[in-house]
Amino acid sequence: xxxxxxxxxxxxxxxxxxxxxxxxxxxxxxxxxxxxxxxxxxxxxxxxxxxxxxxxxxxxxxxxxxxxxxxxxxxxxxxxxxxxxxxxxxxxxxxxxxxxxxxxxxxxxxxxxxxxxxxxxxxxxxxxxxxxxxx
Numbered sequence: 001x002x003x004x005x006x007x008x009x010x011x012x013x014x015x016x017x018x019x020x021x022x023x024x025x026x027x028x029x030x031x032x033x034x035x036x037x038x039x040x041x042x043x044x045x046x047x048x049x050x051x052x053x054x055x056x057x058x059x060x061x062x063x064x065x066x067x068x069x070x071x072x073x074x075x076x077x078x079x080x081x082x083x084x085x086x087x088x089x090x091x092x093x094x095x096x097x098x099x100x101x102x103x104x105x106x107x108x109x110x111x112x113x114x115x116x117x118x119x120x121x122x123x124x125x126x127x128x129x130x131x132x133x134x135x
Contacts, residue, residue: 033067041070043109044077044095047102052089060089 034045045066052060061069066080073079081095092098103109 032064033071034063037067044099047099050102051092051098053091058088
């Protein structure tokens with residue numbers, strides 16, 4: 001009887017773990033507001049997403065919800081951070097701390113170059129003008 005109870009608890013734990021994993025995957029691969037952000041803005045949204053604290057009992061925002069706040073807040077990410085802080089979702093002092101902490105925990109993303117603008121192509125040297133005879 002105890003084995004049946006333990007097996008059912010284990011099965012329930014596996015189902016819950018899979019549900020959490022699928023939910024997290026769906027948030028990062030959605031086609032909503034987050035997917036429309038630039039790579040730099042996606043990094044800031046992820047930093048805010050990971051910085052959320054659930055200890056206050058407030059339901060954390062999804063990546064799409066955070067991106068939607070950015071679109072609605074014409075002042076930018078600072079305004080989004082301020083709103084999230086007022087709701088008790090983030091505890092950091094400012095947005096810079098949020099992004100710095102994110103880069104510290106994900107160094108592979110911090111060193112990633114920005115490919116949003118192509119590199120400048122150097123112009124070839126102009127050929128020298130031939131000298132005119134008689135001068």
